[in-house]
């Protein structure tokens with residue numbers, strides 16, 4: 153008998169989380185300072201790994217910090233978080249850098265990914281155009297989450313139009329700092345994935 157499995161006669165040990173049968177991978181993408189690190193942090197069970205570093209002189213002028221005055225760090229690689237959905241299913245979350253100089257990493261990142269969340273900041277919607285374009289190019293299912301920075305109100309229709317987003321793609325509001333709100337974003341993505349897969353099934 154595998155020593156890792158539980159034995160009712162000698163007392164049970166729950167299966168290790170790392171032995172989960174299902175690992176589901178989701179990526180969070182979006183422009184600089186849009187709240188990717190914040191979202192992965194607020195929703196993860198584990199203290200997420202990230203590679204946030206104090207912005208160095210090298211980043212000055214490259215990262216558009218002027219538009220994001222409160223932001224003093226920049227993501228140089230990925231955020232990584234994990235959420236256990238149940239005993240056997242673990243959701244892996246990757247926050248992917250949006251800056252142009254990291255775009256070459258994206259193609260690899262999408263391997264084995266179920267779907268993506270595009271985080272947008274309505275003050276700088278254009279930053280999200282590239283992300284959406286790449287996702288469409290890869291045929292990667294995604295939803296759009298509008299992170300609330302308390303800026304001027306734009307209606308959902310305005311955002312849809314600016315992003316050229318069809319009605320079939322969910323667009324929701326969120327506050328990346330809130331665990332509940334970030335969870336709601338992930339649930340919306342998962343529901344969207346189910347909708348797409350049942351549509352595919354019934355088209356067979």
Ligand SMILES: Nc1nc2c(ncn2[C@@H]2O[C@H](COP(=O)(O)OP(=O)(O)O)[C@@H](O)[C@H]2O)c(=O)[nH]1
Pocket residue numbers: 182183184185186187188189190191222223224226227299300301302326327328329
């Ligand atoms: N007001 C507000 N600030 C936020 C929100 N989400 C993130 N921030 C702040 O915005 C800054 C950039 O967030 P960060 O997660 O580092 O962005 P990233 O570059 O996409 O990883 C940080 O200072 C966050 O604390 C939000 O929903 N509302």
Ligand SMILES: [Mg+2]
Pocket residue numbers: 188189190204226227231247
């Ligand atoms: Mg970050």
